[in-house]
Every structure is written in C-alpha cells, then in structure tokens.
Amino acid sequence: MTWPLMLLVGAITFASRAVSLVFLPQLPARVRHVLDRMPTAIFAGLAAHSLVLPGSGLADIHTLAAATGALLVTPRHSLPLCLVAGIAGYVLGDLALRLL
Amino acid sequence: MDGEGPGLRATLITTAPLALAIGVFGVVFGAAASATIDPLLVVAMSAVVFSGSLQFALVALLLSGAGVIALLVTTIVLNLRHVVFGAVLRPRIEVARWRRAVLSFFMIDESFGLALVGGKRATFVLAVSGVLCYFTWVTGTILGVVGARAVSLEEVSRAVFPILFIGLAAVTARGKEGMLRGLAAALIVFAIALVLPGLFDYAPIIAAIVVALPSRRTASRAVGGGNA
Numbered sequence: 001m002t003w004p005l006m007l008l009v010g011a012i013t014f015a016s017r018a019v020s021l022v023f024l025p026q027l028p029a030r031v032r033h034v035l036d037r038m039p040t041a042i043f044a045g046l047a048a049h050s051l052v053l054p055g056s057g058l059a060d061i062h063t064l065a066a067a068t069g070a071l072l073v074t075p076r077h078s079l080p081l082c083l084v085a086g087i088a089g090y091v092l093g094d095l096a097l098r099l100l
Numbered sequence: 101m102d103g104e105g106p107g108l109r110a111t112l113i114t115t116a117p118l119a120l121a122i123g124v125f126g127v128v129f130g131a132a133a134s135a136t137i138d139p140l141l142v143v144a145m146s147a148v149v150f151s152g153s154l155q156f157a158l159v160a161l162l163l164s165g166a167g168v169i170a171l172l173v174t175t176i177v178l179n180l181r182h183v184v185f186g187a188v189l190r191p192r193i194e195v196a197r198w199r200r201a202v203l204s205f206f207m208i209d210e211s212f213g214l215a216l217v218g219g220k221r222a223t224f225v226l227a228v229s230g231v232l233c234y235f236t237w238v239t240g241t242i243l244g245v246v247g248a249r250a251v252s253l254e255e256v257s258r259a260v261f262p263i264l265f266i267g268l269a270a271v272t273a274r275g276k277e278g279m280l281r282g283l284a285a286a287l288i289v290f291a292i293a294l295v296l297p298g299l300f301d302y303a304p305i306i307a308a309i310v311v312a313l314p315s316r317r318t319a320s321r322a323v324g325g326g327n328a
Binding site for chain 2: 001003005006007008009010012013014016017018019020021022024027030032033034035036037038039040041042043044045046047048049050051052059060062063066067069070071073074075076077078079080081082083086087090
C-alpha cells in the first residue's frame, strides 16, 4: 500500500458515497417506490450477513443468542427494545454456555 | 423515535454502543494493519477512507500478495452499496449540495441506518452518528497502531452489529409485508452464503434489490399513488 493508492481508494470511496446523495435529481415515483422498499431488506440482509462466516458456518453462540433476543421483539418495531433484548440474549447465551 | 426524529441526546444514546463497537474494531484493524503497512499510513487510511469492511479486505488482499488492480476492483465492488444508500437517503436530506457532499463522507452502514429511522431529522442524525463513529474508528486505529489490544471486547462488539441491523429492519418494516420482505432478504443472504460464496460480500444489496422490485400489482398501485 502506497500513499497515492490509499488516496485513490479514499477518493473512490467518497465518490461512491457522494454520487447519489449529492447529484441525484428527483426520481420518478416508480423508482422511489422501489427505493422505499429497500431499507428493511438491506438491514435484514446486513443482519444475516453479520451472522454468517463464509467457509466456517454461523457466528459464535453469543452473537446468535444476541440476534435471537433482538429477533423476538421485532414485532414491537422498537430499536431501543431490540438493543436491550439483544444484550439480554447475549448474557443468557453466555450463562447457558457456562452451565453446559 | 417519533415522526420528528430524535434529539441530540437520543441520537448519542443510540449511536454510543455502535461507536464503541466500531472503536474496538478500529483497535483490531490498527494492530493487524500496522504489521503489514506503515503505521502512519494505517492511521491516514482510517482517516481518509473510513470504511472498516473495505479496509480489512484491503489488508487481507495485501497479505495475500494481490496487485493494485485487485485492490481497486475490491474497492469499487465493496463501495457499490453506498450508491444505493445515497439514493435511499437523498429525498430525506434537504440541505445545500455542498453540505450533502460533506455529509456523504460520514455515510457508513451504521449512520445510514440511524439516519433512515431519524424521521425529519435524518440530516442531523447522519451528521451526529457519522462524526461519532468516525472519531471512534480513527481513535481505535491509533490505539491499535500504538499497541493496544481488544481481544476480550472483540466478541462482545461483534454481537452489536446484528442486533443493530435487526432493530433497524424492525423499525423500518411497514406492516406484515415489510416484515416478510426483511425475512426474504435474510434468507437470500443465507442462500448466497451457501450456494454462491464468491458473491457473499454483495449479498445484502443483491437481496435488497430482489425483494424490493415490485410485483406488477404493487407497481401499478405505486404509480397510482398508493402505498404498498
């Protein structure tokens, strides 16, 4: 890694972030409709992505327990509740591992 | 979080566990990367690039002896999701173009998610959460470079990200259809991990595009002004 290469990587990364946010004009209704449907799918996909380790299966038991805790309260549509339930799941997973 | 969006305190409270986790990963990155790259360049990379997943990938490629082209192709591919993130956030960020340019530097996965559920204060949430995460990422990198270790915290911090993303999916899901869409996206990611592991890094975006594409019925409703 050289300084010019690092700066080029930084420039590409910034451009990818800026291109839509800065230059995108008002979009047609049909496109906005599709975009509005994406956030839930992106977050769910990122959650699944963080639970899988390619080549070695699923994440560790603590992470899976935390995710289970958060999943159980998703019908309440509350981020703070998901965070609390996720932490509770992590602690319970840790306790279960110690008991086994 | 109501329709007006969260204030500074609520934003800081929501961002804090994420920022802490990002800081821990910064320590891990700083320690790992400085074994391969000049320490000053490692810190500069975190300050200029500000993308954990990309930086870890670049270090792994350097260790495997990859060339410049491979590094640049990886950079472009891993950054593609930002184009989608920006398009989703664009209608919610109503400030001058130069301010959007500044804000876009701080648009990472986590700040994007928080901004999205920030209601009418998406700009404010993006700025506050992005700056806080930037601060902890760069600080963590510096600590890692100078010799700090975060082995005991790494496992805990790793659990924060799925919790956050599940929470954000829950908050943004509208009705039963939204929940089903999230479930479908997660299943597609798992399927890609099993069947097409080479595409795993792009799986969330592929899944999101697949499940967001409207059926003929919902498309006609959208054009007619309905909300699917």
